[in-house]
Amino acid sequence: MTVDLNDLGSTTLRNESDVEQKLIYPLLTAQEWLALPERAVFSKKYLPPATIDKGSGRKTGYFPDYSVWLNGFPVLIVEAKSPLEEVGEGFREAQLYAHEVNKAYPTGIAPIQTVMCTNGKVVRVGSWDSHDHRDYPVTELQIGSSARSELIERLGTEAMQQQADRTSARFRPTQTFRPINAIGGDPTLNRRLDLNSFATDIAPLIRMFFVSDSAEKIDDIIRRAYVSTNETTKYDTILESFLRDNIKKIQDPAAKPISTTANREELLTPELRRFQQNLPATGHMQLIIGSVGSGKSLFCRRYQRFLQPEDVKNSTYWTFVDFNTAPENLNDIETWMCRSFVQSFQDNHPEMDLDDPETLERIFAPDVNRTTKLYRRAGESEEKIRIRVAEALSKCIDDPQKFSQEICRYINGDQSKVVVVVFDNVDKLDSGDQIRVFQAAQWFRAKTRSFCLLPLRDETYERYKNRPPLDAFINAIHFTIEPPRFIDVVRKRLELCLEYIANSAPKTLSYSLPDGKKITYPATRLGEFLKTLYLDIFRSGRRISWLLEALAGRDVRHALEMFTRIIMSGHLDERHITGTVLGTEKFRIRDSTIINVLMKSDYVYFDNSHGFLSNVLYANPKWSRHSNFLVFEILDYLVKRRKEVSPLGAQGYFRVSDVISYINRLGFAPDDALDALNYLVVQGLLTPDHFGKKALNEEDFVRAHASGFVHSRLLLENIHYVAGIAPVTYLNDRNVSEKIGRLSLVNAGFSDTQFPRKKEIGSLLLEYLKSEFNRQAEEAPLFANLATSSRFLIRMIESSLDVRFRELGTGIEGGLL
Incomplete structure (x- = not known):
């Protein structure tokens, strides 16, 4: 379709469809004309059908051809x-339809003030409720014409936005209130809680076995706490479905799943042997595909240290280029990559001293020989030749690309061995940067003839595998890796922990209670406590384990951090700990305790930055239209559609602009919706397709994370979560806010409010949300029918007040999962 934007009247229009596409849409959206944002212009069926009067009869099921929306309000109807x-x-x-829409709003508020119609010959613009109108011949719609100037003045972006702002101003609450401000504000909010007394004895074990990046027993972890394929258990059926089915299983015939046992690995070894036998001039690139935290790095390091057969071990030099330390700007990534390779080579192979002149002469032998021959032929003395050689070596080692290339030449050329380069933590970059690194790794492989292992995120591979440059690998054999479960990872670490306690810990340990009483107990009871805690959390059928595994998603590091916070937290009742370690009572950890730890970590009060949970009632006081439903509506919209096919290949991804378009009809302003989407991404409840830290734009895609699933399906029916998020939730009712604040006050010496107070807080919040639902239904006519997620939210909070539902998830209907 070709339209002359300098002269809209020059286009031949034969039917109504031509009028819509070749005249109306360019007139509305082109920068040369009304310049309305494309996201603000919607075609038929965006608004609901209406019955309007048509002459002597009635016209039912009528849709306007276009409607323009700004700030969550329809402002223009076009026929x-x-x-x-x-x-x-x-x-x-158009006037009759505008009348139907306007009358659905409160008395005296009419968001649609103007309507327009054109038959391709005349553009008629006028008021929604009078006979006043102005006709503009289409032949006069040219750049520089008075018709253009008048239309822009009346219907352009500035005029329509002013109309939307006037409407919006009549609805926006004048103030918002945060309950915590009634009891001291941020100083109160940031009150810290001491770790439990038992944590002193646990802390050394945590450092040894649970902190992934800096564990003191890292070799033991890699060798003995790695969860092999044959040890991995299955998730609960529903959670298994959500965590795994949201990514389309890689079906390529060339995809080979990594399978490991305690002592063997069957895929990488044959590839390395083949490479060593042939030493191809182009090197080799081996992709390892899996999710963030699935264990790709751990697999590589475990293979290098413990699984290599002797013949492979004796013929390989391993290096690790860690992209955790890569520069933010990847424009000169090749140079950084080479410099990191040289440093890693020296760190991993100290026997080959790269500062030693003799070693350097062997590495740069071709350059040394060339320099020696040239200057010897020129008649230079041997002393001067040595100086010339030293100068040449100095230049070589100052060039990281040259240095990398010659190290590899020396290893695979002179020694006939293999340089293995692991490009580590590439999968933590956003998807675009991962592809940039893939290209740089290809360059490095070709220059150095090395065997390169490149981990890529599974979703990045699925998105780009049919596009350059990744399409070149579509038929190449690549490895896939599935992450172990939270329960399996923690179990293996605990086994090491218990063994250490049995063999190396002091015979007795002691700690002091808050009242000064000293407790001494056998060290073996520490192990028993940890084991009992683990078994209680993950006992069959307990939904709290869902919460933990979903929050961790498929990220092992995140899983370990949560478990350590639970066992060291001051929210863990010391009386129960004491009874357990002394053997006087059987330990049971309540759901409420775990939720408190996950919400608050080392703090007395919840905040989005304090723990692992997020506030799904969050409302930014800077939004143009305050609502505690917006975040949940977006989250639930994506959770319910998690199985739908995505243009990206992986399931459940939706374009940001499409999510905003849906939310727009509920009366939410697009800018508010975009801010809410960014909030959900930052909190880890949604995953963007680029996987980076940058803010979303409307062309990005997002899907619900497993964490978003449990936030939308489990937590709101739990009174401890509801009462926990209430103090930091901005409300637009001062009275309710202050009451919730006073009820939320935690007295000195305590770590939480009493249960009856939590029910009072929940009841106040519930009534407030019901009132807010009715207000928004009055202000946005489509909200009442379309806001099914908000209704579900209210039902969940109602169930949180039911004393029958003590354990997490017991009040949920199966169909809602």
């Missing part, structure tokens, strides 16, 4: 007619 029809009839229909 198209065929060139064979009269413009007056279409103008009248």
